[in-house]
Amino acid sequence: MKRTLTILIRNPLSLLGLTLVALVVLSALFADFIAPFPEHRGAVVDFANFNRAPEWPYIFGTDLVGRDLFSRILYAYRISLLLGIVVLVIAVPIGVTIGLAAGYLGGWTEFVLMRVTDVFLSIPPLVLAMSMMGLLEPTLTNGMLAVTAMWWPWYTRLVYNLARSEREEGYVLAAEVIGAGKAHIMFREILPNCVPSILTKMTLDLGFVILIASSLSFLGLGVQPPTPDLGSMVADGSKYLPDSWWLTVFPGLAILVAVFGFNLLGDALREILGAEQ
Amino acid sequence: MSPVVRLLVKRLGISLIVLVGVSMLIFAIARVIPGDPARIALGPNASAEQVEALRDRLHLDEPLPVQYGYFLADLARGDLGVSLYTNRPVMADIAQFLPATLELIIVAGIMMIGIGLPLGVLSARYRGSWVDNGVRLVSLLGVSAPSFVWAVILMLLFAFFLPIFPIAGRISDAFAVPHATGFLLIDTLLAGNLRAFGSAAWHIVLPAFALALSGIGQAARLTRSNMVETYDKPYIEMAQSYGFPERRIARRYAFRPSLIPSLTIIGLDFAAMLGNAFLVEAVFAWPGLSRYGVAVILRKDLNAIVGTVLVISALFLIVNIVVDLLIAFINPRIRLSQRAS
Amino acid sequence: MTAPTLRIEDLVLKFRTYSGMVDVLHGISLHIQKGERVALVGESGSGKSVTARIVLGLLQSLRTARISGHVDFEGRDLMAMHDAERHRLRGTKMSMIFQDPTSSLNPVYTIADQFREVLSRAEPGLTEAAARQKAVAALTDVAIGEPERVLDSYAFQLSGGMNQRVMIAMALANEPSLLIADEPGTALDVTVQAQTLRLMGELVEKHHTSVLFISHNLGVVREFADRVYVIYKGRIVEHAMTRDLFENPRHAYTRALMSAVPRITGGGIPEIDDASPDFLAPLIVHEGCAEPGAPV
Numbered sequence: 001m002k003r004t005l006t007i008l009i010r011n012p013l014s015l016l017g018l019t020l021v022a023l024v025v026l027s028a029l030f031a032d033f034i035a036p037f038p039e040h041r042g043a044v045v046d047f048a049n050f051n052r053a054p055e056w057p058y059i060f061g062t063d064l065v066g067r068d069l070f071s072r073i074l075y076a077y078r079i080s081l082l083l084g085i086v087v088l089v090i091a092v093p094i095g096v097t098i099g100l101a102a103g104y105l106g107g108w109t110e111f112v113l114m115r116v117t118d119v120f121l122s123i124p125p126l127v128l129a130m131s132m133m134g135l136l137e138p139t140l141t142n143g144m145l146a147v148t149a150m151w152w153p154w155y156t157r158l159v160y161n162l163a164r165s166e167r168e169e170g171y172v173l174a175a176e177v178i179g180a181g182k183a184h185i186m187f188r189e190i191l192p193n194c195v196p197s198i199l200t201k202m203t204l205d206l207g208f209v210i211l212i213a214s215s216l217s218f219l220g221l222g223v224q225p226p227t228p229d230l231g232s233m234v235a236d237g238s239k240y241l242p243d244s245w246w247l248t249v250f251p252g253l254a255i256l257v258a259v260f261g262f263n264l265l266g267d268a269l270r271e272i273l274g275a276e277q
Numbered sequence: 278m279s280p281v282v283r284l285l286v287k288r289l290g291i292s293l294i295v296l297v298g299v300s301m302l303i304f305a306i307a308r309v310i311p312g313d314p315a316r317i318a319l320g321p322n323a324s325a326e327q328v329e330a331l332r333d334r335l336h337l338d339e340p341l342p343v344q345y346g347y348f349l350a351d352l353a354r355g356d357l358g359v360s361l362y363t364n365r366p367v368m369a370d371i372a373q374f375l376p377a378t379l380e381l382i383i384v385a386g387i388m389m390i391g392i393g394l395p396l397g398v399l400s401a402r403y404r405g406s407w408v409d410n411g412v413r414l415v416s417l418l419g420v421s422a423p424s425f426v427w428a429v430i431l432m433l434l435f436a437f438f439l440p441i442f443p444i445a446g447r448i449s450d451a452f453a454v455p456h457a458t459g460f461l462l463i464d465t466l467l468a469g470n471l472r473a474f475g476s477a478a479w480h481i482v483l484p485a486f487a488l489a490l491s492g493i494g495q496a497a498r499l500t501r502s503n504m505v506e507t508y509d510k511p512y513i514e515m516a517q518s519y520g521f522p523e524r525r526i527a528r529r530y531a532f533r534p535s536l537i538p539s540l541t542i543i544g545l546d547f548a549a550m551l552g553n554a555f556l557v558e559a560v561f562a563w564p565g566l567s568r569y570g571v572a573v574i575l576r577k578d579l580n581a582i583v584g585t586v587l588v589i590s591a592l593f594l595i596v597n598i599v600v601d602l603l604i605a606f607i608n609p610r611i612r613l614s615q616r617a618s
Numbered sequence: 619m620t621a622p623t624l625r626i627e628d629l630v631l632k633f634r635t636y637s638g639m640v641d642v643l644h645g646i647s648l649h650i651q652k653g654e655r656v657a658l659v660g661e662s663g664s665g666k667s668v669t670a671r672i673v674l675g676l677l678q679s680l681r682t683a684r685i686s687g688h689v690d691f692e693g694r695d696l697m698a699m700h701d702a703e704r705h706r707l708r709g710t711k712m713s714m715i716f717q718d719p720t721s722s723l724n725p726v727y728t729i730a731d732q733f734r735e736v737l738s739r740a741e742p743g744l745t746e747a748a749a750r751q752k753a754v755a756a757l758t759d760v761a762i763g764e765p766e767r768v769l770d771s772y773a774f775q776l777s778g779g780m781n782q783r784v785m786i787a788m789a790l791a792n793e794p795s796l797l798i799a800d801e802p803g804t805a806l807d808v809t810v811q812a813q814t815l816r817l818m819g820e821l822v823e824k825h826h827t828s829v830l831f832i833s834h835n836l837g838v839v840r841e842f843a844d845r846v847y848v849i850y851k852g853r854i855v856e857h858a859m860t861r862d863l864f865e866n867p868r869h870a871y872t873r874a875l876m877s878a879v880p881r882i883t884g885g886g887i888p889e890i891d892d893a894s895p896d897f898l899a900p901l902i903v904h905e906g907c908a909e910p911g912a913p914v
Contacts, residue, residue: 013414115291115294116298118295122292122299123586123589123590124548124552124589126553127551127555127590130555130570131307131582132306133574135574135577211422211423214423215423218556218559219555234425235425238560241429241432242437242438249429252429252430255423256418256421263420263421264417267417
């Protein structure tokens with residue numbers, strides 16, 4: 001673990017990724033202390049200062065009701081990260097378990113499980129989440145539900161392929177001979193070999209969840225005002241292009257920075273873990 | 278039966294099963310939501326009788342499997358129901374809006390392959406140099422922002438600040454193009470109207486590029502990493518030991534084997550553009566299926582939602598099959614699949 | 619006396635890594651006369667493979683490699699040559715065969731395609747028909763019964779032994795002066811390996827090709843080579859005619875090599891305690907084996 005960290009720091013690109021991710025995480029955690037106008041995350045109005053271009057103290061400008069964009073972005077990061085973590089915490093165990101079962105148990109179990117997975121995978125990612133969100137009430141919880149529903153199949157596919165090839169390996173056969181139970185083999189023998197791939201994917205996915213979530217809210221299918229959300233900020237601001245450009249550009253860049261950071265980090269992790277194998 | 282044909286049949290079979298599954302899934306979701314679809318469609322001012330009548334017509338009070346049965350029967354007749362949003366058959370709506378989206382995706386797909394692949398090859402060839410690092414950085418950036426962010430930035434830069442490209446729409450209002458295929462780029466050519474063609478082409482550049490950016494980045498990254506891996510393979514060293522020119526090795530020897538693992542993911546990306554089209558169409562006011570899809574989703578227009586999702590999923594599956602066929606074609610191991618002694 | 623086909627003098631190779639300079643070759647010297655078969659024997663990591671690649675010029679393009687010393691090919695200094703000139707020699711005057719024949723052939727092109735590329739190196743304007751004729755002849759030379767069918771196949775459709783023979787045919791097709799064989803047949807069955815080596819021996823005899831034979835397998839070396847250099851951790855430690863070496867190994871490492879229990883995979887040489895300076899210098903040269911130009 002410490003060695004991984006050292007390698008990450010020495011490579012300039014992964015260091016950048018680490019920095020960006022740290023920035024995002026810290027912003028989310030300490031928004032209350034960093035934000036110059038913490039109350040602006042709510043339904044506050046300040047028409048005296050509305051629609052201002054970036055200048056001190058509103059370093060990213062203000063929105064149409066006078067709220068500081070910078071503060072709102074910090075709080076929006078909190079929502080995004082929360083969404084990402086919750087989605088992964090739920091989707092990954094589900095997806096991994098199904099993938100292990102399908103990959104190792106084979107037969108009808110494999111066929112049925114993978115066909116179900118295929119069904120979910122054959123709807124383009126955004127479309128499934130959109131449909132669900134459209135049909136449910138647009139709240140944060142439902143948003144998490146929708147994104148989770150579209151996310152788990154990717155882990156199933158990943159683990160299924162790994163499990164299928166590991167199935168033939170010596171250590172699995174040895175365990176079977178000893179009489180180890182199926183669950184034991186799946187979770188105690190095969191799963192540890194899948195962990196590096198899963199971890200890499202999770203790091204990359206944190207970025208992608210943020211991307212998908214912002215896309216959903218851009219279309220109006222995400223969290224509702226006054227909760228700050230990067231996607232809806234871009235959507236709202238896009239009506240006022242090009243004059244109030246800061247309304248769209250800064251939230252958009254905020255998305256870019258976060259996803260970019262996670263991607264850099266995930267890439268570096270993939271190279272490190274891949275090289276070790 | 279040749280292995281390729283066998284593969285095709287098998288994939289079609291599985292896709293059909295999957296499509297049925299999709300229809301069940303989306304059907305179930307649509308019917309299970311809270312709220313009364315008939316009430317929502319008719320609005321708060323409708324009388325109770327009217328709502329009852331609609332519920333009856335839509336078979337909403339019958340058990341779910343029965344409803345699904347009606348749905349399948351209608352589907353077999355090509356009837357996807359009527360959209361409560363446009364008051365037209367959903368089929369007609371789809372027929373009108375689908376070509377626009379398809380055109381956008383195809384142009385974006387061409388950009389993705391035409392720009393992304395060569396960039397990846399370049400990056401691998403000059404591995405470690407500033408060309409390589411530049412391409413990798415730009416590719417990663419492309420992948421890191423949702424299409425709507427790129428759409429907005431591109432629009433700001435190239436439609437507003439530098440008014441090179443138009444802001445919205447498929448073609449300038451000055452032109453009236455007779456409807457043949459629904460693909461403006463083709464229809465304008467068929468009508469012999471070159472200026473209209475130019476206008477249509479000009480209008481499609483920015484949205485297609487915004488849509489393609491993420492795919493370009495992914496294609497470049499993938500091609501690069503696959504070629505780098507291929508470069509480490511023994512047969513490349515052997516080619517080098519024979520003194521084959523570097524350029525030839527890059528273009529012929531390293532490229533084709535590395536294409537194979539890339540194709541699956543590129544196919545997936547192309548299909549993912551079907552989802553991202555929603556975002557780009559919103560920003561550029563592109564009258565495509567995706568914009569229609571968003572509208573009907575926001576209005577909880579059940580028939581339209583189910584129809585749209587089905588069509589999009591079917592497209593997705595078709596693209597995947599085409600990609601698989603391409604792979605089988607390029608990879609002799611699959612194409613031949615017998616071992617000579 | 620004509621210049622030796624290959625003469626390496628004091629070749630040094632270092633790599634620049636994140637943890638500093640790594641010395642791989644500490645100044646090795648060897649020579650091969652025309653028609654001679656010389657073996658370079660050592661275990662993995664001894665530096666024998668990189669030596670071969672330096673001769674071909676494959677390592678020089680690596681930015682982290684630092685090479686110094688002399689490499690003369692048929693009297694010409696390879697290091698002083700222009701890249702283009704050096705490039706011209708590859709595949710025409712010197713060629714190489716590799717350890718795993720099946721993975722050394724491109725999986726998505728037929729044997730015929732690859733053969734034609736090889737033949738075009740020597741004759742750029744070669745027509746497809748002429749190339750095919752030559753390829754058929756070359757494949758017949760390596761005792762392949764159905765050359766036409768093999769030409770139209772892909773590497774994965776043929777057996778390892780078949781691919782090995784294809785590789786040999788390709789390598790000798792342009793009548794090179796020097797053939798470098800990097801652990802040939804290691805990936806093959808022992809019996810197939812023996813067959814292939816015998817075949818290779820006959821062919822190089824016929825064409826008077828000099829051979830640099832790299833291996834860790836002493837049994838094979840004994841069958842095939844005229845002279846042997848033993849390399850250990852980037853230094854030549856013993857150099858003798860084959861028979862002398864096997865009858866009378868003098869260096870501690872050589873003796874350890876020979877006494878190692880023979881295994882099918884050929885691994886597992888015990889680590890030798892090389893603390894004593896005598897171990898590495900001077901190298902033991904048997905009678906009649908001095909480097910040309912070196913003081914006797």
